[in-house]
Amino acid sequence: MQGGPGVLVLTETTKRDSGRKAQLGNIKAAKAVADIIRTCLGPKAMLKMMLDPVGGITITNDGNAILREIDVVHPAAKSMIELSKTQDEEVGDGTTSVIILAGELLAVAQPHVERGIHPTVIIKAYFRALETIVSGLQTLSAGHVVDLYNRAEMLKIIQTCIGTKFVKAWSNIMCSLAIDAVQTVVVESVSGEKEIDIKRYVRVERISGGDIEDSEVIHGVILNKDVLHSKMRRRIENPRIVLLDCPLEPQKLENAASLEVNNAADWQKILQQEEQHVQNLCNAVIKFKPDLVVTEKGLSDLAQHFFLKANITCLRRLKKTDNNRLARCTGATIVNRVEELQESDIGTRAGLFEVRKIGDEYYSYITDCKDPKACTILLRGASRDVLKEVERNLDDAMAVVRNIIIDPRLVPGGGGAEMELAARLRRATVDTGVGEEIFRDVASALEVIPRTLVENGGGRSGKIMSELRAKHAEAGGENWGVDGLAGGIRDMREAGVMDPVSVKSQTIKTAIEAACLLLRVDDIVSGIKTKKQA
Numbered sequence: 001m002q003g004g005p006g007v008l009v010l011t012e013t014t015k016r017d018s019g020r021k022a023q024l025g026n027i028k029a030a031k032a033v034a035d036i037i038r039t040c041l042g043p044k045a046m047l048k049m050m051l052d053p054v055g056g057i058t059i060t061n062d063g064n065a066i067l068r069e070i071d072v073v074h075p076a077a078k079s080m081i082e083l084s085k086t087q088d089e090e091v092g093d094g095t096t097s098v099i100i101l102a103g104e105l106l107a108v109a110q111p112h113v114e115r116g117i118h119p120t121v122i123i124k125a126y127f128r129a130l131e132t133i134v135s136g137l138q139t140l141s142a143g144h145v146v147d148l149y150n151r152a153e154m155l156k157i158i159q160t161c162i163g164t165k166f167v168k169a170w171s172n173i174m175c176s177l178a179i180d181a182v183q184t185v186v187v188e189s190v191s192g193e194k195e196i197d198i199k200r201y202v203r204v205e206r207i208s209g210g211d212i213e214d215s216e217v218i219h220g221v222i223l224n225k226d227v228l229h230s231k232m233r234r235r236i237e238n239p240r241i242v243l244l245d246c247p248l249e250p251q252k253l254e255n256a257a258s259l260e261v262n263n264a265a266d267w268q269k270i271l272q273q274e275e276q277h278v279q280n281l282c283n284a285v286i287k288f289k290p291d292l293v294v295t296e297k298g299l300s301d302l303a304q305h306f307f308l309k310a311n312i313t314c315l316r317r318l319k320k321t322d323n324n325r326l327a328r329c330t331g332a333t334i335v336n337r338v339e340e341l342q343e344s345d346i347g348t349r350a351g352l353f354e355v356r357k358i359g360d361e362y363y364s365y366i367t368d369c370k371d372p373k374a375c376t377i378l379l380r381g382a383s384r385d386v387l388k389e390v391e392r393n394l395d396d397a398m399a400v401v402r403n404i405i406i407d408p409r410l411v412p413g414g415g416g417a418e419m420e421l422a423a424r425l426r427r428a429t430v431d432t433g434v435g436e437e438i439f440r441d442v443a444s445a446l447e448v449i450p451r452t453l454v455e456n457g458g459g460r461s462g463k464i465m466s467e468l469r470a471k472h473a474e475a476g477g478e479n480w481g482v483d484g485l486a487g488g489i490r491d492m493r494e495a496g497v498m499d500p501v502s503v504k505s506q507t508i509k510t511a512i513e514a515a516c517l518l519l520r521v522d523d524i525v526s527g528i529k530t531k532k533q534a
Contacts, residue, residue, distance in 0.1 A: 243323055
């Protein structure tokens with residue numbers, strides 16, 4: 001690239017797209033990503049089958065699960081995939097909607113970019129539209145607040161979420177599992193704020209075999225572990241539990257070391273000292289008379305012998321996350337040195353410890369915990385692929401429950417909220433000129449959600465969209481949306497199809513901000529040297 005007459009600024013291997021060419025390239029890439037998952041929206045959504053390099057198969061209609069398996073080259077396409085990941089981390093739902101909406105927002109901006117309108121003018125209009133949308137969502141959700149203590153009402157809302165998923169045939173079971181699991185881990189702070197950490201304190205244990213109807217929420221912890229010795233107790237009621245994060249075995253040196261022994265007596269003495277060290281460690285635990293000892297590190301055969309003599313059951317090499325959940329369920333404190341163990345560190349809230357065999361595997365159940373604040377969802381199903389898809393759907397359902405508990409306000413589903421917001425954008429007063437035209441185009445972009453729902457259901461989008469616009473032009477028509485199953489239009493509030501306002505708000509905000517970010521890019525430089533080359 002020439003920086004002026006005879007001046008070489010970039011190397012010949014560097015590729016650069018700038019100005020309108022870069023902006024139009026970004027728009028095309030974003031539209032291509034949106035088109036991949038467009039058919040995955042709605043109750044009649046299609047599934048995608050993806051093959052990974054190892055030969056594994058993923059069958060799903062979850063937007064985030066599809067896009068994270070796709071390997072793309074274009075930087076704008078990578079940005080769109082990150083968008084879906086962010087949506088999944090923030091609210092856990094709407095991962096398909098946010099990509100479709102962002103792609104449509106960029107598509108309606110394309111004619112303006114081609115006409116030479118500066119991107120900052122488009123971005124300014126987009127952000128003004130976002131302000132109108134946010135205030136519209138607040139008004140729209142004002143009269144719709146779910147009763148958190150009404151289980152039937154909660155079930156209806158979550159069924160709306162998983163009605164587009166693979167598990168909709170077992171929606172009652174999945175919704176009940178999601179509600180029970182999330183309500184178990186809710187912790188209310190002194191200030192009244194609710195903390196819900198699903199990722200850390202709700203574990204989904206997939207076990208192939210059985211029926212999906214056999215799935216259940218265990219108010220405790222399930223560990224894929226068996227007791228260390230065949231003579232140890234395999235069932236203990238009201239166990240006293242000690243949790244350790246230290247090894248119960250001869251101490252190993254961190255650095256390589258050698259020891260020279262000249263006679264057999266000295267060697268015997270060293271072995272006795274090792275044995276005495278292990279015995280001292282075990283005695284420090286045994287004096288508190290626990291029933292179950294669990295450690296994240298190793299536990300030697302000699303330690304097993306001492307614990308067996310004291311009638312104590314042992315489990316070893318637990319994951320850190322499992323130990324944390326066990327501590328939260330049983331009230332125990334994880335101890336790093338057995339010498340520091342105290343009576344207050346022992347967990348006494350568990351009602352039952354039991355080892356069960358499921359299929360060919362042994363599982364340790366620590367259940368019937370009092371006020372556990374952590375739980376395990378046991379998922380049963382025909383095959384591993386089915387269980388993976390069920391788990392993805394269950395994660396979405398739990399995210400919706402969490403969102404409702406934190407913010408119980410609702411807006412109409414089935415594209416009803418988007419149609420009402422589009423109608424309000426068209427009625428809003430803005431400055432005349434180019435900004436007004438772009439402002440109106442945001443309304444057209446919002447209509448992509450109901451239009452896609454109609455198309456995926458096999459309906460005539462032109463006719464149904466006209467009927468829907470007419471309904472939203474009338475007074476009291478703000479709740480009307482697309483009936484994805486029947487193919488017509490319907491009052492979404494009467495149908496019980498409602499979405500959490502937090503999901504809808506996050507979807508639209510993320511889509512508009514991502515579209516503005518890509519429109520602001522006017523230069524793409526590739527072929528930059530790596531740090532090693534530097």
